[in-house]
Amino acid sequence: MKTTEEESMADKALKTRRTSIGAQRNPQSQEAILQAAEEILVEGGLGSFSIEAVARRARAGKPTIYRWWPSKTMLLLDVYHRQKYVDIAPDTGTIEGDIFNVLYGLLEFWRTERAGAVFRSVIAEAQTDPEACRALAAYMVDRYRQGSEMFQRAKDRGEAADWIDPEQAMELIASFAWHRLLTDRLDIPEDELRRAARQFANSVKA
Amino acid sequence: MKTTEEESMADKALKTRRTSIGAQRNPQSQEAILQAAEEILVEGGLGSFSIEAVARRARAGKPTIYRWWPSKTMLLLDVYHRQKYVDIAPDTGTIEGDIFNVLYGLLEFWRTERAGAVFRSVIAEAQTDPEACRALAAYMVDRYRQGSEMFQRAKDRGEAADWIDPEQAMELIASFAWHRLLTDRLDIPEDELRRAARQFANSVKA
Amino acid sequence: MKTTEEESMADKALKTRRTSIGAQRNPQSQEAILQAAEEILVEGGLGSFSIEAVARRARAGKPTIYRWWPSKTMLLLDVYHRQKYVDIAPDTGTIEGDIFNVLYGLLEFWRTERAGAVFRSVIAEAQTDPEACRALAAYMVDRYRQGSEMFQRAKDRGEAADWIDPEQAMELIASFAWHRLLTDRLDIPEDELRRAARQFANSVKA
Amino acid sequence: MKTTEEESMADKALKTRRTSIGAQRNPQSQEAILQAAEEILVEGGLGSFSIEAVARRARAGKPTIYRWWPSKTMLLLDVYHRQKYVDIAPDTGTIEGDIFNVLYGLLEFWRTERAGAVFRSVIAEAQTDPEACRALAAYMVDRYRQGSEMFQRAKDRGEAADWIDPEQAMELIASFAWHRLLTDRLDIPEDELRRAARQFANSVKA
DNA sequence: AGATAAGCGAGACGGTACGTCACGTCTTCAC
């Protein structure tokens, strides 16, 4: 949730007339463009996402967008990176609890429409643009590293087997979430989700 | 692998001038269109896949394409469905062996360039087109059912726990493969693949 | 002056919705584009003449314009060629009378705003575009040939000297008209015009 | 021809880094801008003449140009006015000789590439910009006054008729030169040029 | 001597037009 100040700042960026502030990037324009891009993505999906549409909505000139983002893909990635996901990997004491929490949190985050639509677009774009694909892959590897801590803890506790690779284990979990996102089936009944968590916990058992 | 007759038929479809064969669908045209679509997809990816390009390559009129495929998405799905994957779910005696074989076969199938490029495109398209998304989801559910047999066998053998849902277990495995396809990381070292198979096998253990 | 039928045809071209009439040029679109181009030229001059503006006014697509006119210049020339000037080179019996009539007719034709504005634009364009310059020069040479008849008649009558080149003589007269057009001084007092005609007549005297 | 000092000054204006010299116009900047403008005009014609290009070439800021020249047109006129034409109206004793010399000198001056390209641009610009048109017309009237002296001399000698208006006579000659410039036909064979001069001389005969 | 005021380069800004590409629809004509 955004604070009041942030919202008014963003609104100002969109609603007041902007102009150059000298030979330097105008942060209000950047804000307006990113905000407009996100809104379009959320409202109409990747299909209605075009530089023209973003420029129109942000009341910005197309060259201003192209000046700072070399391609549609890069703008997309920037929009995605603004979607700050508070990555909680809470220590519940058991690996199954941790996994359930992570899965539940991620799916819930995507279900709040904004984030899900944006991320789906990024993945789709990566299937067209090799650079986006590399960026996405690199980003994911980084995310696995973050998420893998819970498996490391489990190994330290002796709950997970020695031969388990924490990052790969994390990847399997993320893969499941991706798959549900991409087939538009984020609304998972709790028992299914629990069973998945249990299975993943089982999979690393010593 | 295609037979010689099929190839010459396809070649004929592409190279000779075609015209109406009366008030009925001309199968040569359909063949030429699908073949051209597949080639474009494989050579240039989804980015260079356009109705216009397909029509050009197939020496077909655009209306001919629109007459038989209501949208780009549907043409894409048709191309995908032609990619007959010989779904082997061989009974190796152990669930881990079965899983490894399925994973290895799928990734190998996609690595043979043609199939992978096409399927990636289908998934990307599904992120834009809700109808494609539904079709894809339905197709996947069907595939899980096929693939789940090995888990059923494992349950029958007592190798897998009672609480395991064979289809969901299959989904987890497919998810992993999808994820690697979508991040262009199909070249998995054998030890990683073995570890993944072992983990998946572990996950269903009683 | 256009006939009523022509006007209603042109109006129809502009006002009714047009579409393709098969794999052939749609004359209504062509008409609408040329008409719109002329109107823009007359109303706002070369400065406001842009392909976008023409397309907008003609309710045509830009590609339709580019399909048939490779450049702004060519569209301009086409507009000019539609401005059919009834080239009267009346035989008044004296060369001075002929010259006066030709000069008066030409300036009057240009003063009727439409033709003058279009021709000024063509000349200006020719200063930028070498191809337009060539086309214009060729067109002018042709016009001199037409206009030179009166000098030939004068030579036959013994009114003009043998050493006179009829076409070059015609060029001098056209040059004067051009000059007045280009400096926006078409409103020439009759005595000045008479003096010019007298001078030109003098210039060819035996 | 420029003196050595002027050239080095101009070079300095272009090559050394310039900055403000206090609350006053920096003549080096003005020089650099005008020089750059002329060069661009000569090298690429009016088509490649843009404020942006001039600023780039002169290493000047756009606002510096706009501060001193309200429009592209005015900059163009300034460039033209720097093209000092040594207006020779030599007294050869006969009006035909005078006319030939003036015509030959003017065409030769324009043929030396620099002047011709610039003047063509001014005329073209005047077809778009009414202010430029007025300025050009005023300038031309002034030039006729200068050039008309030879006709006045001819009248004084009794070589030209009383009813001749020297300035208008001069205009006819300039018109011919303009016409050749604008249709890119400055390379006139000497016999044609002689005939033209003879005709113009004839035209004012008593 | 220090403040002030304007000129300077730089370059970002919101725009308009460029010329190209693909969209999905339409009509014609040969079979």
Add this chain to the structure above:
DNA sequence: GTGAAGACGTGACGTACCGTCTCGCTTATCT
């Protein structure tokens, strides 16, 4: 009625300039 062909209106692409703006600086002129 099916097929190739290709024109149509639409709209996005990425680029070039437009004319305006604010910046940080430099330097002459005025307290």
